[in-house]
Amino acid sequence: MFKTPRGTVDILPDDQPYWRHVEAQATELCERFGYRRIDTPIFEESGLFVRSVGEATDVVEKETYSFSDRSGDSMTLRPEATAGVCRAYLQHGMHVLPQPVRLYSVSAPMFRYDRPQAGRQRQFHHVNVEAIGDPDASVDSEVVELAWRFFAGVGLRNLTLVLNSIGDQACRPGYLEALRRYYEPLVPGLCADCKRRFHENPLRLLDCKKESCQPHAREAPRSLDHLCEACRAHWDELTASLDLVALPYTVDHRLVRGLDYYTRTVFEVLPPAEGAQSTLGGGGRYDGLIEQLEGRPTPGVGFACGVERIILNMKRQGVTLAQQAPVKAVVAYVGGAAKGPALKLASDLRAAGLSVVLAPAGKSLKAQMRFAGALQASYVLIMGDDEVRDGTVTLKEMAGGEQRQVPVADAATTLEPRWVL
RNA sequence: GUGGGCGUGGCCAAGUGGUUAAGGCGCCAGGUUGUGGCCCUGGAGAUCGAGGGUUCAAUUCCCUUCGCCCACCCCA
Numbered sequence: 001m002f003k004t005p006r007g008t009v010d011i012l013p014d015d016q017p018y019w020r021h022v023e024a025q026a027t028e029l030c031e032r033f034g035y036r037r038i039d040t041p042i043f044e045e046s047g048l049f050v051r052s053v054g055e056a057t058d059v060v061e062k063e064t065y066s067f068s069d070r071s072g073d074s075m076t077l078r079p080e081a082t083a084g085v086c087r088a089y090l091q092h093g094m095h096v097l098p099q100p101v102r103l104y105s106v107s108a109p110m111f112r113y114d115r116p117q118a119g120r121q122r123q124f125h126h127v128n129v130e131a132i133g134d135p136d137a138s139v140d141s142e143v144v145e146l147a148w149r150f151f152a153g154v155g156l157r158n159l160t161l162v163l164n165s166i167g168d169q170a171c172r173p174g175y176l177e178a179l180r181r182y183y184e185p186l187v188p189g190l191c192a193d194c195k196r197r198f199h200e201n202p203l204r205l206l207d208c209k210k211e212s213c214q215p216h217a218r219e220a221p222r223s224l225d226h227l228c229e230a231c232r233a234h235w236d237e238l239t240a241s242l243d244l245v246a247l248p249y250t251v252d253h254r255l256v257r258g259l260d261y262y263t264r265t266v267f268e269v270l271p272p273a274e275g276a277q278s279t280l281g282g283g284g285r286y287d288g289l290i291e292q293l294e295g296r297p298t299p300g301v302g303f304a305c306g307v308e309r310i311i312l313n314m315k316r317q318g319v320t321l322a323q324q325a326p327v328k329a330v331v332a333y334v335g336g337a338a339k340g341p342a343l344k345l346a347s348d349l350r351a352a353g354l355s356v357v358l359a360p361a362g363k364s365l366k367a368q369m370r371f372a373g374a375l376q377a378s379y380v381l382i383m384g385d386d387e388v389r390d391g392t393v394t395l396k397e398m399a400g401g402e403q404r405q406v407p408v409a410d411a412a413t414t415l416e417p418r419w420v421l
Numbered sequence: 422g423u424g425g426g427c428g429u430g431g432c433c434a435a436g437u438g439g440u441u442a443a444g445g446c447g448c449c450a451g452g453u454u455g456u457g458g459c460c461c462u463g464g465a466g467a468u469c470g471a472g473g474g475u476u477c478a479a480u481u482c483c484c485u486u487c488g489c490c491c492a493c494c495c496c497a
Contacts, residue, residue, distance in 0.1 A: 003488085058495050062422080080497085110497075115422080117491060124497060193494070209493090258496060279497060306497030334455045367450080369457035377457095384455055398457070 007114065007122025017321040018311040023106050025153045026127045030104035033146050035129055038103045040084035042111070046074040051292050052083035054260025056200065063112040065122075077111035080259065081128040082286065082302050083293075089132050090295045099133030100300075107307055119309045127281075127310075130302035132290070137234045140265045140285055140301050141241035147281060147303045148247055151269055154310055155319040158272040159280070161248060164223065164255040165235040166203070168263045168287065171228035176202055178221040186216050206254040222253040231264055238265060261286040265301065271313045280313065281305025325355075329415065330372035332359040334384040342383040345393060345408060349381075352412035372398065381411060 004010055011019060027037070046066050053060050065077035078084055085103055088094075094101045105128045114120055129146060131139045144161070151159050167175055179202045183190075187198055190205075194213050197204045206217045227235060242249055249267070257266045266284035283303030290298035329349065333342035342358060349356045357375065359368035365382070372380045382394040382403075393411055396403035406414050 006488085063495075112496075114495070115493095116489090117493095120496075126497065204495095281497065304497070309497055332456080364450090365455045366457075371457085373457040380456080382456075386455090394455090396456075401457090403456085 005122070007116040009121065014323065015311070017323055018314060019107065019307065021321050022127070022154055022307055022310055026104070026106045026150060029146065029150050029153055030106075030129060033102070033129075033142065035102040035104040035131075035146075038085060038088060038105060039108070040081070040088050040105070041078075042109050043075045043077050044084055044087065046076040048083050048087055048293070049076050049079060052086065052261055052289055053080060057258060057260055059112065059258060063114055065111045065113055079110055079112045081105055081108055081110065081126050081304055082130060082259075082261070082289070082300075085128070085130045085302075086132065086290055086293055086295075086300065089298075090290065090293060095133065095296065095298065100131040100139055101133055102129070102131050104129045119306070119312055121308060125307040126304045127307060128302065128304040129283075130300060132300040133298055135234075135287060135299035137237035137265075138241055140234075140238050141245070143283060143301050143303050144238075144242060144249070144265075144267055145245055145247055147267075147269060147283065147305065150305070151280065151310070154314060155317070156271070156280075156310070156313055157317060160250060160270040160272075161267065162252040162255050162270065163239075163242075163249045163265070163267045164252055165227060165231060165238075165264050166223045166256060166262060166266055167227050167231050171226055171231055172223075172263075175221065175223050175226035178226060179203070179205070182221050183216070190216070203256040206256055217254055220254075224251070224253055234264055257282060257284060261289040261292065263287045267303075269305070271309075271316075273316065279306075280309050326376035326378075327355045327357045328377060329354060329356045329379040329381055330359055330368070330375060330377045331356060331381045331383065332365060332368035332372065333382070334365050337385060338383040338388050341388050341408070342381075345381060345383060345411060349412055349415070352416070354412065354415060379415060 030037070046064070049060055049064065055061070059079050064079055066074060067076075068074050085105070089101060089103075105126065107125045108128055109123055110126050111123055113122060116122060127150070129143060131143055144163070148159075148161055166172065180198075183198055183202065183205055187195060189212070190198065191208065191210045191213055194205055194208050194210070197208070205213070206220060208214070208217060224235065239249075239251075255266055255268060257268075262284040264285045264287065266282070268282035269280045270278050271280055281304060283301070285299070285301040287299040288297075289300060290296070331342045331346040331349070333339055339361070346356045346358045357377070359371055363371065369380060378398055380396045380398060382396065384394075387393050387405070387408075390405070391408055392405045393408045394403055394405050395411065395414065
């Protein structure tokens, strides 16, 4: 039997209310903040991600779904949204629009070839926002605020917002150097992963979860202490702005992010239960990215969060949502002569705006009633020989049990004032 | 890629080295003529993940494999 591929899931009807809620919330909020919806392809030329996300990152190095298409071009299922949105910004000349260009996506499928576990799948979905074309810290502040409001809006509580600045091209090299100098003598005492990190990506030394490495990370040089003047000013304005709008952020000097393109601002939102896969969403500024993609130097800042993780946490926090409303009426019928009229009646009622289902064929009336009961239909309309002969239909209200005959032509209008209930 | 746990009908789930592998939910049908929800009765549905081995005999023991879950790595 065929099954969903590893790391993928079916989003079944019972779960759809969560998705709809998250999507509706995201859409409303983004548009309230002046963002406009964009959808980009779920696959792009492989080079786009190599150039943007970074060749040496895990995401690109070992997690991409890549394939050559029939013409031999290398394509990659997108592992994140920013690269594609920036590509679209360039491709469509959005630099002529008023800057920054604010764009959002909702439930955009992403793909990473990871080993699945709680809150981690190979196909997952992002809510994503990007504000491209404005270096000002007020835009960073806006994106952080939008992210924060979004989580509150979907019903999540007790979240943590962590914030940091990792500098830019001017000051990052100096910071990395300081970091290396600090860690060099410590390398022998580090865990195996950190030994590797020391060489591959020293920034990551900071967020090692190992007990033995924690003290080193805590005492490590802080990027905030190594910011150049411009980055410092940007950071100061950002924090001041967040204070103004009363966002309860926590500065975490060990916050770094996994994609190479971030500059200055980085932030994450974490759920209350610390542990694996705790990141609900994250983002930051990427002032060098567009240039990497062969555009004119253009600043940008964005945020992405995982819909699956949001829903996981909504469930953990007991957020409940109403299921899709059951069908209002079932049309049942007895005898072959009634089938046509029943089908016609169901059609007419639907045309009148009522949600209606025709009972399955070949069942006794009893079975059809059970069917209607199982669907939680409010009404059953029964069509039989008598009704066909008289041009009527028997209307039964399931809740109270009372029923009466009404002319078929009046069925819709008879129900209309009541189906609101 | 590394480590750990688990795999019994659609779902949940008991169970034993040996006749027809419990039960619950769900599904289907019936409980007299064209009527639901409760209740009652009956029914369908499992080669006990797969392959191999041990044994007179394995769902139950061993090996392998696949799958799922959890954790690491990394990230959403």
